[in-house]
Amino acid sequence: MQGDKAPSPDQLGYVGGRLDRADHIRTNPDLLAQTFASPDALLLVMDGLEPVTADGHLLMQPLDPNALLEEHALLGLDEARRPVFARLIVDAKEDVGFASRGRAIVTELPAHEVALYGGARSLIHWHDRHSFCAVCGSRTAPEKAGWARRCGSCNSEHFPRVDPVVIMLAEHRGRVLVGRQHSWPPRLYSALAGFIEPGETIEEAVAREIREEAGVAVHSVRYVMSQPWPFPSSLMIACIAQAEDGALALDETEIEHALWVDAAGVRAALADEADAPFIAPPALAVARHLLKHWLHGQVAQTRPSA
Amino acid sequence: MQGDKAPSPDQLGYVGGRLDRADHIRTNPDLLAQTFASPDALLLVMDGLEPVTADGHLLMQPLDPNALLEEHALLGLDEARRPVFARLIVDAKEDVGFASRGRAIVTELPAHEVALYGGARSLIHWHDRHSFCAVCGSRTAPEKAGWARRCGSCNSEHFPRVDPVVIMLAEHRGRVLVGRQHSWPPRLYSALAGFIEPGETIEEAVAREIREEAGVAVHSVRYVMSQPWPFPSSLMIACIAQAEDGALALDETEIEHALWVDAAGVRAALADEADAPFIAPPALAVARHLLKHWLHGQVAQTRPSA
Numbered sequence: 001m002q003g004d005k006a007p008s009p010d011q012l013g014y015v016g017g018r019l020d021r022a023d024h025i026r027t028n029p030d031l032l033a034q035t036f037a038s039p040d041a042l043l044l045v046m047d048g049l050e051p052v053t054a055d056g057h058l059l060m061q062p063l064d065p066n067a068l069l070e071e072h073a074l075l076g077l078d079e080a081r082r083p084v085f086a087r088l089i090v091d092a093k094e095d096v097g098f099a100s101r102g103r104a105i106v107t108e109l110p111a112h113e114v115a116l117y118g119g120a121r122s123l124i125h126w127h128d129r130h131s132f133c134a135v136c137g138s139r140t141a142p143e144k145a146g147w148a149r150r151c152g153s154c155n156s157e158h159f160p161r162v163d164p165v166v167i168m169l170a171e172h173r174g175r176v177l178v179g180r181q182h183s184w185p186p187r188l189y190s191a192l193a194g195f196i197e198p199g200e201t202i203e204e205a206v207a208r209e210i211r212e213e214a215g216v217a218v219h220s221v222r223y224v225m226s227q228p229w230p231f232p233s234s235l236m237i238a239c240i241a242q243a244e245d246g247a248l249a250l251d252e253t254e255i256e257h258a259l260w261v262d263a264a265g266v267r268a269a270l271a272d273e274a275d276a277p278f279i280a281p282p283a284l285a286v287a288r289h290l291l292k293h294w295l296h297g298q299v300a301q302t303r304p305s306a
Numbered sequence: 307m308q309g310d311k312a313p314s315p316d317q318l319g320y321v322g323g324r325l326d327r328a329d330h331i332r333t334n335p336d337l338l339a340q341t342f343a344s345p346d347a348l349l350l351v352m353d354g355l356e357p358v359t360a361d362g363h364l365l366m367q368p369l370d371p372n373a374l375l376e377e378h379a380l381l382g383l384d385e386a387r388r389p390v391f392a393r394l395i396v397d398a399k400e401d402v403g404f405a406s407r408g409r410a411i412v413t414e415l416p417a418h419e420v421a422l423y424g425g426a427r428s429l430i431h432w433h434d435r436h437s438f439c440a441v442c443g444s445r446t447a448p449e450k451a452g453w454a455r456r457c458g459s460c461n462s463e464h465f466p467r468v469d470p471v472v473i474m475l476a477e478h479r480g481r482v483l484v485g486r487q488h489s490w491p492p493r494l495y496s497a498l499a500g501f502i503e504p505g506e507t508i509e510e511a512v513a514r515e516i517r518e519e520a521g522v523a524v525h526s527v528r529y530v531m532s533q534p535w536p537f538p539s540s541l542m543i544a545c546i547a548q549a550e551d552g553a554l555a556l557d558e559t560e561i562e563h564a565l566w567v568d569a570a571g572v573r574a575a576l577a578d579e580a581d582a583p584f585i586a587p588p589a590l591a592v593a594r595h596l597l598k599h600w601l602h603g604q605v606a607q608t609r610p611s612a
Contacts, residue, residue, distance in 0.1 A: 015507050023518050024557070119505020126504070130440040134464075137438035137445070147503075158440075160504050164470045164541050197453075198432070198466050198539050199425020201321050202532040212329050223529040226508040233504050235470050251330075 007056075013106040013284030014118030014228050019076030019084060026074060026145040036069045040082040043067070044075065044120055048090055049128075050101045051117045058105075058113045060084065073123055073146020075116065086120045088127045088146055102230070106284040115228075122233035123147075126160045129232075134158070165234045166205045167193035167287060169294055170218050172243035172260065176294055177214060178278060179250075179258035189259060189269075189278040191238070191287040206239050214258055215249025218242055224293050227286040238290045263298040266291050313362075319412040319590030320424030320534050325382030325390060332380060332451040342375045346388040349373070350381065350426055354396055356407045357423045364411075364419045366390065379429055379452020381422065392426045394433045394452055408536065412590040421534075428539035429453075432466045435538075440464070471540045472511045473499035473593060475600055476524050478549035478566065482600055483520060484584060485556075485564035495565060495575075495584040497544070497593040512545050520564055521555025524548055530599050533592040544596045569604040572597050 025031050035041065041063040045052045052059040063072075063085060072085040102121060106114050123146060130149055133140050138153030149158045169191050170177040178189035194209035196202065203221040210216050218241035227236040248258055261269070261277055268276035270292060281287045331337050341347065347369040351358045358365040369378075369391060378391040408427060412420050429452060436455055439446050444459030455464045475497050476483040484495035500515035502508065509527040516522050524547035533542040554564055567575070567583055574582035576598060587593040 014505070015510070017505055017510065021503065021514060027559075115505060119503070122504030129462075132438060132440050132443035134436040134438050134440045137443045139443070156435075159469075159501070161467060162470055162502050162504055163465075164468055195465070196468050196541060197327065197425070198428030198468055199320070199323055199421060199534050199536070200541075201534060202541070202543070204321070204323065208327060228505050228507060230505070235502060235506075235508070237508070253333075 007107055007109060007111070009107055010283045011106060011111050011114070012227060012286060012289050013103075014115050014230055016111040017115035017119060018079060018112040019116060019119075020081075021076045022074065022083075025083075026147050032074065032145050033069060035074065035083045036063070036067075036072070036085070038083060040080075042078070042082055042084045043072075044084055044086045044116070046086065046090065046120070046124065047101075049121050049125055051105050051121075053101075053105060053109065057109060058117060070142060073120075073127075073142070075120055075123075084116070086124055086146070088124060088142055090124055090128060103284060118228055118230035121230040122162075122228070123160055125230075125232040130158060161233050162228075163234045164196040164202075165193055165229070165236050166196055166202060166209055166239060167191045167236050167290065168206045168210065168221070168239040168241055169290055170210050170214070170216050170241050170243040171294070172216075172246045174298065175246075175260040175262045176240075176266065176291070177210075177216065177243065177248075177258055177260055178291075179214065179255045180278075181254070182256045184256075185279070187279045188281065189257075189261075190281045190285070191290055192255075192258075193236070193287075195234075196237075202237055202239065206241050210241065210243075213251050213255050215247070215251075217244045219244065224290055225286065229286075236286045238286045238293075240290070240294060263295055266295045266298075270295065313413055313415060313417070315413055316589045317412060317417050317420070318533060318592060318595050319409075320421050320536055322417040323421035323425060324385060324418040325422060325425075326387075327382045328380065328389075331389075332453050338380065338451050339375065341380065341389045342369070342373075342378070342391070344389055346386075348384070348388055348390045349378075350390055350392045350422070352392065352396065352426065352430065353407075355427050355431055357411050357427075359407075359411060359415065363415060364423055376448060379426075379433075379448070381426055381429075390422070392430055392452070394430060394448060396430055396434060409590060424534055424536035427536040428468075428534070429466055431536075431538040436464060467539050468534075469540045470502040470508075471499055471535070471542050472502055472508060472515055472545060473497045473542050473596065474512045474516065474527070474545040474547055475596055476516050476520070476522050476547050476549040477600070478522075478552045480604070481552075481566040481568045482546075482572065482597070483516075483522065483549065483554075483564055483566055484597075485520065485561045486584075487560070488562045490562075491585070493585045494587065495563075495567075496587040496591070497596055498561070498564075499542075499593075501540075502543075508543055508545065512547050516547065516549075519557050519561050521553070521557075523550045525550065530596055531592065535592075542592045544592045544599075546596070546600060569601055572601045572604075576601065 045059040133151035140149040196205040220242040269280040351365040439457035446455040502511040575586040
């Protein structure tokens with residue numbers, strides 16, 4: 001495809017989509033039918049929830065002329081204005097974890113294709129888990145080109161979920177807090193994270209999660225960046241907060257261990273040095289980019305006296 | 307209550323909650339039962355989804371000794387460490403719109419009580435709409451002190467929804483873009499807004515929504531602030547973006563009219579002046595605070611040459 005850069009090992013996953021989501025087609029049944037019948041229409045081929053690739057790209061095929069519109073979602077229009085559809089009726093396998101193809105493609109494919117896959121995975125997973133109406137228990141069916149479902153009985157409309165998650169570093173006297181869960185590979189540490197609850201701002205959720213998981217009070221929460229995370233459909237909201245104190249009181253059901261790490265330690269971990277104080281998360285995860293962002297700020301602060 | 311400030315007419319709604327959400331109690335059935343049986347336990351009295359107030363505060367009553375734990379959610383512990391519960395079985399009335407008590411209390415109650423109500427409203431509404439399992443259609447029941455529901459048949463666990471929404475000003479040559487929907491009161495204009503979709507960053511959603519609704523391309527999206535919006539359960543993420551051009555192409559199904567407004571116009575609207583170019587949204591809405599934030603930045607920029 002034109003304009004593709006070679007995949008970068010430092011690429012944040014699932015961001016940078018280039019599809020035009022074409023909302024005006026979703027909501028216009030005639031235009032949608034015409035788009036579905038277009039000879040240019042493409043199907044994003046999936047293996048359950050996993051991507052299928054060929055020659056360093058997502059596998060796309062012409063849409064089968066016998067395909068049924070009601071079994072497909074319009075993902076959008078590509079840069080050549082070709083409509084791209086995904087099939088909603090899948091035999092969705094369970095998430096196969098860190099070894100999944102959905103994670104491996106981040107370093108294999110152009111970023112915008114990884115983003116296209118991520119959005120498709122979240123949407124397909126949502127449909128797979130929403131055949132029934134949560135209000136009345138009856139069958140639901142897709143509508144709006146796969147961007148909603150409607151109940152055949154009580155007429156309730158349901159929309160795809162996006163679950164906002166805060167992921168954050170607490171900072172204290174030139175060090176940041178990283179923690180690890182019991183199930184993780186040895187020495188891997190990352191930013192703390194948790195779902196935003198009803199009734200909270202981003203900033204309030206950051207403060208609550210750091211207090212719950214590490215016993216640390218924070219203030220001055222600063223937003224850094226965001227990332228859609230398609231396992232199954234989170235919006236990662238990455239922040240840095242100022243800790244009032246360095247003393248830790250871990251919630252050991254959530255966190256196995258946590259560390260305060262200085263700039264030299266973060267730099268060594270990001271350089272994958274063998275004697276680094278921890279192993280940093282991979283580049284597909286926003287936590288690595290949050291650590292880089294913080295380190296960059298530290299270098300900028302210390303440069304005048306260096 | 308101690309430490310309450312008088313309600314301010316400029317207060318942003320539903321932020322500033324002071325409850326300790328006490329996650330460690332939610333997930334510990336024995337501790338939860340003990341908390342529910344505590345003589346200090348309080349019930350937040352509601353009228354369906356609407357708040358009930360008395361003497362300038364939310365009405366709280368001692369929990370009925372015959373109340374059933376499985377019909378209640380633990381909202382958290384107040385500043386005196388008293389547990390506050392909400393009843394989940396409600397005859398939820400439909401939202402009564404701009405005139406609802408849930409909106410009016412923002413200028414009547416201390417901010418932290420408005421936040422407590424907002425979180426409770428979102429949670430109760432979610433339970434009211436999730437009696438059935440979206441995966442298999444069977445009955446679900448609350449668990450984790452009302453912070454989840456589980457299916458009695460397929461055992462799927464479901465969590466309260468929080469729907470992230472971007473709300474934003476496009477900026478171009480010292481002016482910002484405000485728009486109005488067909489159904490709004492005359493002359494009311496606000497920031498454009500829309501739900502974040504699966505597969506998008508905050509910044510990508512801001513760019514898509516402004517392009518869809520106003521035909522304007524933007525870059526350099528900057529996060530400003532966030533707000534939980536309990537109608538029924540959004541997370542408003544307020545941003546400012548730089549427009550590449552001032553030409554508008556409105557989506558007239560969504561937007562009736564849109565205006566580029568300069569600092570003098572925004573200042574007049576925020577001062578509720580009769581000859582202002584538009585009527586600004588009320589202080590309970592984050593859009594008004596976003597306009598104030600932008601105006602403050604304009605004043606800061608122009609002060610040296612003023």
